[in-house]
Amino acid sequence: MKVTIVGAGNVGASCADTISYRGIASEVVLLDIKEGFAEGKAMDLMQCATNTGFNTVITGVTNDYAKTANSDVVVITSGIPRKPGMTREELIGINAGIVKTVADNVLAHSPNAIIVVVSNPMDTMTYLTLKATGLPKNRVIGMGGALDSSRFRYYLSKALDKPSNDVSAMVIGGHGDTTMIPLTRLASYNGIPVSEFLSEEELAKVAAATMVGGATLTGLLGTSAWYAPGASVAYLVDSILNDQKKMIACSVFVEGEYGQDDICIGVPCIIGKNGVEQILDITLNDAEKATFAKSADAVRNMNGDLKSILG
Ligand SMILES: NC(=O)C1=CN([C@@H]2O[C@H](COP(=O)(O)OP(=O)(O)OC[C@H]3O[C@@H](n4cnc5c(N)ncnc54)[C@H](O)[C@@H]3O)[C@@H](O)[C@H]2O)C=CC1
Numbered sequence: 219m220k221v222t223i224v225g226a227g228n229v230g231a232s233c234a235d236t237i238s239y240r241g242i243a244s245e246v247v248l249l250d251i252k253e254g255f256a257e258g259k260a261m262d263l264m265q266c267a268t269n270t271g272f273n274t275v276i277t278g279v280t281n282d283y284a285k286t287a288n289s290d291v292v293v294i295t296s297g298i299p300r301k302p303g304m305t306r307e308e309l310i311g312i313n314a315g316i317v318k319t320v321a322d323n324v325l326a327h328s329p330n331a332i333i334v335v336v337s338n339p340m341d342t343m344t345y346l347t348l349k350a351t352g353l354p355k356n357r358v359i360g361m362g363g364a365l366d367s368s369r370f371r372y373y374l375s376k377a378l379d380k381p382s383n384d385v386s387a388m389v390i391g392g393h394g395d396t397t398m399i400p401l402t403r404l405a406s407y408n409g410i411p412v413s414e415f416l417s418e419e420e421l422a423k424v425a426a427a428t429m430v431g432g433a434t435l436t437g438l439l440g441t442s443a444w445y446a447p448g449a450s451v452a453y454l455v456d457s458i459l460n461d462q463k464k465m466i467a468c469s470v471f472v473e474g475e476y477g478q479d480d481i482c483i484g485v486p487c488i489i490g491k492n493g494v495e496q497i498l499d500i501t502l503n504d505a506e507k508a509t510f511a512k513s514a515d516a517v518r519n520m521n522g523d524l525k526s527i528l529g
């Protein structure tokens with residue numbers, strides 16, 4: 219199975235690292251616009267093979283889309299990341315043009331690929347990719363919920379003082395500092411509601427920390443995070459390539475689910491070889507419904523900024 223990752227920067231390279239280390243794909247092509255950069259990243263990663271014991275072949279190319287031909291999955295991480303103090307939404311001006319061009323280029327060589335959109339603002343870039351390419355909605359998937367949910371589980375595990383992998387929890391809604399919806403009511407510690415162990419106040423703190431999880435890391439690192447984002451993309455790609463049918467919160471095109479239409483927003487999805495195989499339209503309580511509607515309004519509002527590029 220062949221995966222192309224466009225953008226060999228922090229997230230793209232970290233994703234290639236996890237995909238190869240875990241043997242998720244037999245072939246990974248890293249493509250970047252910066253001369254020699256993807257070639258260097260691929261060479262560095264391939265020199266891990268004997269020490270970590272993987273057999274994936276990673277190739278790096280400078281803007282040569284012919285080398286990406288017949289990819290099963292294409293991951294788009296090209297574009298700029300935010301700096302401390304910025305929102306993801308502020309990246310739209312530069313990233314929209316990059317994402318649209320990249321999506322057109324990859325599809326010219328891999329017409330059957332499933333596209334995973336990572337570049338920010340991710341929900342808007344996912345919508346742009348879907349509308350600009352005309353691909354069926356099952357083949358355009360925005361990655362945000364997998365990462366936000368892993369951060370939610372991390373913060374819950376710290377509050378509970380228990381291992382992250384014993385915590386089950388999900389974040390839906392937009393992938394933004396104010397649009398994310400950590401579903402606290404449904405979070406559990408090995409099947410036991412976390413409200414058995416944590417007060418409402420503690421849970422509110424966990425939810426707030428989750429929502430600004432990306433901003434916190436951007437403040438610490440000077441640019442946005444990459445290890446957990448890369449691993450989250452790899453997790454999603456694994457479910458597609460190996461038809462695992464995992465339930466992952468992804469930004470996908472909704473048509474009536476959660477009372478919304480004509481936006482891409484984070485909802486629980488079954489992810490398999492056909493991409494988005496099902497959207498789980500679960501019952502939210504009144505407060506969650508109101509928060510989801512507000513999140514959807516913000517996401518829809520951002521899509522308005524795409525008018526000039528979508529025509
Ligand atoms: N959806 C999510 O959960 C997450 C999204 N992101 C987003 O992912 C994007 C990438 O972040 P990083 O890897 O940290 O940035 P980075 O700056 O390390 O890497 C981006 C790469 O894209 C390349 N690039 C720019 N224009 C290109 C083009 N037209 N064609 C090919 N390559 C091109 C650059 O040369 C650079 O190497 C950012 O927009 C960031 O906000 C980052 C983390 C999580």
Ligand SMILES: O=C([O-])CC(=O)C(=O)O
Nearest residue numbers: 300306338432433442443
């Ligand atoms: O915070 C950012 O800008 C990058 C991102 O989307 C994340 O790490 O969640």
